[in-house]
Amino acid sequence: MKKKQSIVILVICAVLTVLLGFTAIKGWGPTGTGSMANIRTGLDLSGGVSITYQTKTENPSQEDMDDTIYKLQQRVFQYSNEAQVYQQGSNRINIEIPGENDANAILEELGKPGSLVFQDESGNTVLEGTDIADAQGVARTDSTTGQREYMVDLTLTEAGKSKFAEATTNNVGKRISIVYDGEVISSPTVKSAITEGTAQIDGMAGIDEAKNLAAVIRIGSLSLELEEIYSNVVGAQLGQDALSSSVMAGAIGVLIVIIFMIFAYRISGLAAGWALVVFTFLDLICLNAFDVTLTLPGIAGVILTIGMAVDANVIIYARMREELTAGRGLHGSIQAGFKKAFSAIFDGNVTTLIAAAVLYLLGTGSIRGFAITLAMGIVLSMFSALVVSRVLSYAFYGAGIRNEKFYGKIKAHKPINFVGKKNLVFIISAVLILSAPVGMAVYNANTGKALNYSLDFIGGTATTVDFGEKLSLSDLDSQVQPVVSEVTGDANVQFQQINGTDQVIIKTRELNVDEREQLNTALAGKFSNIKAAEITAENISSTISGEMRSNAMKAVVIAVIFMLLYIWFRFRDLRFASSAVLALVHDILIVLAFYVLSRFSVGSTFIAVMLTILGYSINATIVIFDRIRENLSIMKGSSLKLIVNTSVTQTLTRSIYSSLTTFITIFVLYLLGVPSVREFALPIIVGILVGAYSSVCLTGSLWYIMKTKLGKKKIIDKEEVPELSAAETSVPGASAKPAPVKAASAAPKKKTAKKDRSELQSVKPKKGRRRR
Known part of the structure; x- marks a missing residue:
């Protein structure tokens, strides 16, 4: 590519980036088409329509109530994946639909539930x-x-x-x-x-x-006939401060990551940072275009995918440096970096897409919303890394930036004996995993609650209070929450304002009669405009129904199975697949242990956290297994132990950098976010650290044990390898072949009103061929 052409390409890329940024931030026309300000937001950020139905049957059975709630959930998802349907009292059902402000229109479209x-x-x-x-x-x-x-x-x-x-x-x-x-x-x-x-x-x-x-x-x-009692428009549960602080955290996190990438990879880091900016703008535009409902955990998820988007670039530029270290020229190293990184990027992202697809098809509500956000982020991150980053890298090279010092090399390191420390690693992992069931048993015996379930999971009491004046959400947090928490002994309190009135719905854990009276007295004593006799309270069911939890579990299990099958297909070795899945289950169980021991609230964000770990944790493992697969061909004659240790050491920098960049974005969110955001961010940080630990310290050893101990043909790997010189044992560049080491085993083999004219007719399923 000629210098002038390269400069023109860089200018075009800069102009396109500015246009994308203008679209995402400002938008076009009087309505700001494409702007992130037009992204549909959930009840927690912008409020919505609340409708309360009452059954015509005075004492309906709980089975009929549960069935009606579940079916109504399926109806309201046409408006938003984040819509909520829950029981209020013994014979009422409440529906909350985010992003809507016309209750009458919703009622007309939803229809009157009758016989x-x-x-x-x-x-x-x-x-x-x-x-x-x-x-x-x-x-x-x-x-x-x-x-x-x-x-x-x-x-x-x-x-x-x-x-x-x-x-x-x-x-x-x-x-x-x-x-x-x-x-x-x-x-x-x-x-x-x-x-x-x-x-x-x-x-x-x-x-x-x-x-x-x-x-x-x-x-x-529906199983029950319903009649509308009242409908209103409710305000945001968290307010503008939560949204602005999360957006600010995302911007700061992206900036820090870009600076880090430039510091670590120089010109390549600049290309990665540029591609990251493009990814961020595209992601915001697509969230608007596909009308995704964004809740606060959703914003945290978007910020997380920004951190994950760096991962592919780290893989590419780490391979590029290995090629430079091995003596290949700069242009050849750029080519080889993208070529050799492709399989790891492709397999890691496709595995995550499989999980997203299963979660979307089998999940409901917020699970589907999460799946859409995850899939969108993965596709766009692949585009930014494999297309945008490639174009920028070649353009920088073509523009004359060809001095290798602007790209950097890696230092040769002696392979770290990860396999030799496997027993210690297994003991640490076993202790961490067992702390979950042990902790649950202890807490269940002492408090009756194995986990600290939130209102989303177990329901509670909704108390409606007329304060006689308009209170902001910050006023409610600073003045009302302490009063409520003193009575309930629980900081898990949710506020929901009813627009056009001075009324506020206060949602707490379930309160008995005495506690309700104590709360009424405390509120009336604190606020002079409140009349205790006018305060009303009713028990409410969980917003996450048993069916939704069951669907989530089924979706996760099936997603893991399909991920296992894909890895088995791609690596032609069930031991790769089973090791990856075991490491994934390991990460999820340790994050569960964190919830048990820290007593963090288990609610809708808990499901989002576990799904995020499911999608994120597998990537680092795929990268390491991809390198083991490659080194099995390059290092023929070497012991499996040396191959595993070499592969993990070669990818160690990538594992650290990828985890660090993701950690940065979530940590900034934790520092600047509101409490509900921190409930999402901190467990994700734990998941990132655990995922890095399992990928580096655990997965290679798991595969090694399965390869040598399991299967019809067990491989006897020579544990004691002759002492090698530093030159022989140093981690080579991707293209260099290490000196062969004699081993007892051979190299593994590859396995290959008008008159009604309507008619009712049967529908026969169409036969078709499934293409593979």
């Missing part, structure tokens, strides 16, 4: 609303006529499948009416017997009609 039945022409009920699993309004093009058709796709439950099969078999050519709250809303004709559990209602005039009918069918399939 739904399917009746034949004689008026006999053949199907009930609870027999419908799902209903969706869709538009399709007829392959024969080419005309656009609008219809409702119905999916029945197992119980509904048999009921509907019998009903449609007996009513072919006749109408089956859909009756909602006593009113016929559709009367499609049965074309044929429907026995597969899926059907279509066609004949809709447009997509809006199809969606409206589907919405009524969905909302009418």
Whole structure:
């Protein structure tokens, strides 16, 4: 590349970066299109609509309440993955939808939950609303006529499948009416017997009609009939200070990381820092474009992905330095750095994407939101490292910056005997892991709580207070929280303002009658405008339902299985895959131990933390295993022990730098963030440190033991290697071959209102080929 062309490319990259920055920060046009200010935010940052329903049945069973809450959760996720549905009292259900400010519009779109039945022409009920699993309004093009058709796709439950099969078999050519709250809303004709559990209602005039009918069918399939008690717009739980402090922390963290990268890698570090800025702007723009609802833990997650985005650049430039140290020219070293780092970057990121995909498909609510944010960050970080960083590196070289001192070399180091210390490492890990169940047993015996569950998990009491004046969130934190905490003995207090009023909802752990009276008296004594007799309180259920927790666990387990299968496929060795998964489980269990012993609050952020560790921790392990796989070919004749120690030592700088850059971004967030952010940041810091420890000290030894002790053909590795000179045992550059060391084993082998014309018809599943 000629010098002028390189300079032009650098200028173009600078202009594009400025345009991306302007879009992300300011936006375009009067509405600021593309600006991060337009990113949808959650209840904790911007408030939203709150709707309270009451069951028409006075004393509903808890089973029916749980079923209704779960189904309503599925309904409201169309507005936001962060929407919350929870029980209030014995027969009320509260819905909170972030980012919305028109309660009437939500009520109209959501519909009135009432009774739904399917009746034949004689008026006999053949199907009930609870027999419908799902209903969706869709538009399709007829392959024969080419005309656009609008219809409702119905999916029945197992119980509904048999009921509907019998009903449609007996009513072919006749109408089956859909009756909602006593009113016929559709009367499609049965074309044929429907026995597969899926059907279509066609004949809709447009997509809006199809969606409206589907919405009524969905909302009418609830186990209980509900009526709206009241709706209002609630304010943010945390306020603008939390958002501004988190954004400030992110900006400072990025700046520190860029300075560190330039100091560590010089020109390459400048390219990495530039690519990091591009990544940050693109991530903010995409969050806006894909209408992702961003909560405070979500902001912390975005900042975390910024730290993770540096990882790929560290891998590339560490390989580049190894090539320079081995004597290769600068241009060849740049080429080799990107080429040899690709497999580690690709495998690490694809493994994390697999986890994100499973979490999105099987998860609900905030789990799906986390999966979207994680996947988006991973894709953009790969683009910034493999495309943006590459373009900048070659442009700097082409512009004339070719002195090797601006890129740096590594010093040769004698391999550290990590495998030799495996017994000590295993003992340390075992003690840390066992501290979780032991601590849980002790706390459960003493306090009845194995973990310090928050309101999100166990529910509590919602106390509504009219303060007679408008109090800011900072006033509530400084003046009201101490009063509440003194009565409850618990600092876990949430405030929610009701817009347009002086009322505040105070959410605490569950209070008994005496504690409620004590709280009312304390508040009335502190604030003269409060009338104790007008304070109301009701118990509320957890916002994270049992189904959501169950779905989260299933998603994590299946994600781990798919990650194992992918690593097995890529490395052609189950021992690589099983070692990586064991290290991942090791990290999650130690973070759990931190929650147990520190008594940190276990709530919605707990799930986010564990999912973050799941996505983050695997990357460093993949890098080390990638180097072991490479050295198995390069160091033929050497003992497995030496190969493992050499591989871990070669990647040690990368492991330290990657963990350090991620640590910096989260640590700044911890220092500047509000308490709820710290509840997310500190466990993540623990996870980063544990992940670095397990990758460097544990995974190589795990693979070594499995390779030598497990399998049909056990490999006897010579433990005592002849004493080598410093030159022979020093960690070489990636291209250099170390002197072969005689060993007892051979090198491992590779394994290869108008007239109702709608009709009801069965839907046959389409057969297709799965491509591999």
